[in-house]
Amino acid sequence: MRAASDEPRMTALLSQVFSADGPLAAGVPGYRLRRQQLELAESIASAIADNRVLVAEAGTGTGKTYAYLVPALLSGGKVIVSTGTRNLQDQLFSRDIPTIRKLLKTPVKVALLKGRANYLCHYHLERSLADGRFLSREDAAYAQRIARFARHTRSGDKAECADVPENATVWGMVTSTRDNCLGQDCPQHKECFVLAARREALAADLVVVNHHLFFADVMLRDEGTAELLPACNTVIFDEAHQLPEVASLFFGESLSTAQLVELLRDTQIAGLASARDCLDLPGACGALEKALRDLRLTLPVEPARFALLQLEGRAGFAEAVAGVVGELAALGALLETQAQRSEGLENCWRRAGELLTRLRNWQSGANADFVRWGETHTHALQLNATPLVIAEIMHKQMSGHPRAWIFTSATLAVQDDFTHYCAEMGLGDAASVRWESPFDYPRQALLYAPRNLPDPNSPGYTEAVVKAALPLLKASGGRAFFLCTSLRAMRRTHELLVEQLQRAGLELPLLLQGERSKNELLERFRRLGNAILIGSQSFWEGVDVRGEALSLVVIDKLPFAPPDDPVLSARIERLRSEGRNAFIEYQLPRTVINVKQGAGRLIRDESDRGVLMICDPRLISKPYGKRIWRSLPPMKRTRELAEALDFFAADQAIEALQC
Template sequence: MNRYVVIDLETTGNAPGKEDRIIEVGIVVIENDSIVDSYSTLLNPKKEIPLFITNLTGISDSDVAYAPSFEDNADEIIQLFTDSYLIAHNVPFDLGFLNVELENCGKPKLINPVLDTVELSRILFPTSPSFKLSQLTEYLEINHNEPHRALSDAFVTAKLFLKLKEKMESLPYETIVQLLHLEKTLKSDVYELLHNCQEKLMFQTEEDPNMDSYHGIAYRRSKQDKESPMTPDCSFGELLDEIYEDNGTMEQKIVNYEKRPGQRVMSETVFDAFQGHQHAFIEAETGTGKSLAYLIPTIYEAITENKRIVISTFTTQLQTQLLEDEIPMIRQLVRFPFKATLLKGKSHYISLERLEQELSHTQHDNYDITLTKAMIVVWLTDTVTGDIDEIQLPSSGYMFFSRISADMEDNIDPSSPWFSRSYYQKARRRAQQANIVITNHALLCTDMFNDYQLLPSYHKAIIDEAHHLEDTASRHYGLKLDYVHLQYMLNQLGKVEDNKLISKILSHYNGAREQLPLENWDIVLEEAKHETDDLFRHLFQYVLDQHKSDKSLSDIGRTQYRFEDGKEIPDKWNVIKEMVTRLTFYLRDLIHGLALIEFHLVKQFDFQTEDKEEIQVHTEHLQECIDRLEQLFLIAQTDKQIKWIEIETYGAKNAVYLYSEPTDVARVLADHFFQVKDSIILTSATLTMKQSFDFIQARLGVSSERLITQKIASPFSYQDQVQLMVPNDFPDIKYGKMDDFIYATCEAILSLAEITKGRMLVLFTSYDMLKKSHTILKESLDIGKYALIAQGISSGSRTRLKKNFQTFDQAILLGTSSFWEGVDIPGEALSCLMIVRLPFQPPDHPVHEAKSTYLKEQGKNAFMEFSLPNAVIRFKQGFGRLIRSTSDRGIVFVCDTRIIKARYGKYFIESIPNVPLSYETTPLLMEKAKKWF
């Protein structure tokens, strides 16, 4: 079949067969890989078109008043689909609507083979940042003139399909074979297309020089970086003159370059610290251009000293920016070559060996797993890194990926053919040869607390986003264990007959099931699962009981409970400790069982290396769980540890998470990091409180003896670009007026939205408050006029929500937690930032509570030395969302009057750039805002 018919519908809503109808049909016909025909018609839905649909599509009631009904055109539409594939971007939606309308007018349903371009795009273009039609067309550079009109959407879907078909035909033979094994579970009827590709490739003799294959998996060859680093032929001062001075390389090579005086100052500070073997704190305010400022001296130092330097970031977004934007820019600015690479933890990289094993077992795969496998086998023909962060897997695909990540390659034998094909080992080799290694705080801290065995050796480092270092170090010096992780690990082991680890290993050896002593394995495994379930249910109930007796604990969502040996209810706590002891016995029995299986397979069979590795990996995982359970419950606690339990209050009765962290990580960092390294540069836009570095210095344990501090001011003119507004008439939460406060906040959002035409980011400190505000706004807001996007309510990741916000002309984005930082919305898309409450951590959060107690016991003021500085730094992060360029203008509206009334309020105001401040009634502030805009 060589005829493809692409359909797109505009409808009155998303519910076919209930109240919604089709209002426009667009159809495009493809034959012999060319668009040969098209069809378009408006349809009268015999009901009112909702305002938001009119705003989205431009189709109004008057447009369809004299249009035909669906029934009038049904035969004509059916005729177009004769002997063809039906293609749509999300087939269930378009075909579902079409078939309901056909059924309503007594016509037979369409039963054509289907091709879904959403599904095929996920498989064939897995690195696309989004699979929405508008964003895919942008990614693939397909011109899309009229989004949300049926014929225009059908045309771009047709062009998208032709690109998908072209991509499929470019895939290697092995990849096509793998996709043919998987296609039965897919929604698209893609067998014939794949089979045709296979037929063509069978007779192709020319091999792609960029591809390799092994054990039925095709993958892209790694590029060899042949360029060798070269020592600069100038002093550092001369280099800076060459780059930064008028008509220097920065001005010549960078489009729209704006001179920033602070950038050179920062470069000099970093270089001085490196040369003097000193540590440095550098607060570089928004707009400084700090990445380029620290990269120039870092690269110069690494090359001239011939010593590797590590750059660590908190977010993968910044890592990508450094590698894809900043480093290529530096290559244009300096005359000498250098090598820079990225190294992440093992869990980020795919293991081809594990993938091969999983691809041979498909009979129990659900749709998400099949889709994940299909995406991965295609992605391998494009990726050179094997880093899973390059693609967006379906939600349960990440659980599957944990089975095939390099984490499962522990103790891989260097003589194994898989070793040279290991993406993690390749990344390590690249890091060993690089001048600059970019990594993340998580791996940096894991390396630090594992005797520096993971990263290649280094003596100097740049820590960007340094305000996150303390929390990351605490987490990695601590412990985490949860029910899902433990049960998943036990399920992976599996029983003797259920196609999991033990069953698979035994199937490799004829007669092994009969000859090995396996009679106890299934019993012990079941007991371990039962004990795990029992323990976590008990812990859930224990926290719930404490929750009921302690009203200070949170009422919704996740509840945290800090436990201490001597303070628990003895009878109930002893029962829990006995259960933990019992569970550790069963886990030890499983380790003994694995050792026994290994012993007999070695003795009686030709035991394979990969099976031995599998057993070793799972043995280590079991031992880790035993160690963590003992640390958390059975080993005497010291005052240097915080232990707590988190439960999902309204979740499953075993949705329990166990944590332990050090009370004070400063001493650990001082001993294991700052005293053993020559020079560590810590930088961020938010390191100071009230212009002082004292807080961050104390929290990270950096001695004053060899410390440089530098504050680089922003080049932005905040006086002219920002208005800070605080209302003096909001209800006071202190007096139990939470609902009144939320209503006042929503009223202010509605008023400001009118003035700023939407374009608002509203930052909350509590998800509960965000949810209540969203409910009120949804009822009060003109949804036809404004798009209301809310974190945790609107679907999609943070990046997706941000993109959706920027897509609409008039939008309001409600965010919490992760939206306080790292979200860049430059230009007119954001004109108003509202901060609902000052971002203090809840006082009952276990870590906050324990650290406060620890400081009090040392005779310190926990509020002034811990709670307040943390809140100020968070506030500065939030404030920084608004102005991202010299042309941005906007209002920061702070609903929390504590910023004015409380004695500590000045710390917030004096920690941000000096901006005009208005403290008036809400109506007066609205008038002022109107005039200012």
């Protein structure tokens, strides 16, 4: 516990750091004192000092990154900061933290830690170059560039290898996974980039990770292996609204046919290198490969999600799973007889046993608190077991060693209520606090809910949405995000806009999610200045476009999760069986948070202006719609198209006067 005199001292220090004539004002271009930012920093500092749990919502523009980094760097303890994405990790490590560390003159040692798939593996690079089984000439050329990168890189982080795209398929052949890492048996164990990154993290005062890595480590600790992340005094989760989804993923268990195919590939390579005389090995691999192919063929080719009852209802599915279990067990038994001949064969034997255990667990459904389901991809099938409730598991992970836990995001509450988030995350009686955005929303933004749109489930709904949005797209001169709740609606919206813009003689560039990487699309959107970007889930959050390039955000439907989603339907059924209202307690709060995320794309700066168009008539017609729009920033609201058009006309008049 802190001394009684510590709190006034820290409060005075924070007031000085964030003041109009403090170090941030002197060194950060455009910095201005924001009451919300200082109060958030003070609340976080207090929670760190007292080892408390704090849930904090800070509206867009509060400056929450600096609000948690300043007390973290001044705390004197060991801190883990976990972000939503690798891009945010890199931004914190390369830009935000160095800026604050320099201005505060704090000699804090900082480390960046990513999942092992982000680090080059000497062993797998050497093996792939020697084997030469690349999928294309392009991959073979990329492998040579990676080999040159390996000779001079200090970190081995693939993000630093500018000559090879991060999504190139060759990276899967020259990095390791938890399954195929040889550990201490690796001949290049001493040069391992993953271990070097972990050593730096252990020695650092502040470690930057992402949510996926954090929870992967939580599960490794549960399994009794060495801790990946250092013991710390404080954990700070930025973009904390993502945690329920990520935690569900990692607290569950999954097995993909792609993992088994990778096992087969590694077994064949290791067998050729060290067990050519084991004539049964190629046959065992072939039998498992056929069993996997037969299993995948029991389900449709198109990517989809299936509840357990749907899987069991497919002809031949249960028999195909049993076939994979039998062939995998046979391969494992054979590998056991060869395991002593090389590190590679021993690794394959160990993996075969672990994957077999996982598959049998899924097959038997031993844990009644988990929902079993499957997801098909173009060439693979993933079998999942997801916990129905994560609160108890999360609470268990947070108990024990006393430390501060900070959960912060721009979207955690429904209106001013944190009950849903705290209950889902098992945060009990955590302190919760909320700050409104400092932006002048009544002046800067307008919420437009158009009249006379049909029911969202009606066949011609997307056509009606595009027709309703077209006058605003014309008035704004493009400069728009068109956010859809499904990939099907996204593609249909794109088709319709191509036709409608052409018919109207409007030459506005259309960008579609999936045509290029997310970063490339955003860069092009900013550069063009009059584009319409049509996206689905990827663009509802974590996207920052400031200035005139984005002046209109169109949301086609309220983003309720599909009711046939296997995990959602199982959780709804569980709540109903307990006599609770699943819609009010679970579905609606999640939708509110998602709407707030989508709406948050519009106003990113004090000078931004724009219109948020929510097309779904349920926002007005249903009683729950009021809870949704009351949770949004205090924009002016209208149902009249003329008022929305006048908003853009006023903007153009202001621009003309400024010119």
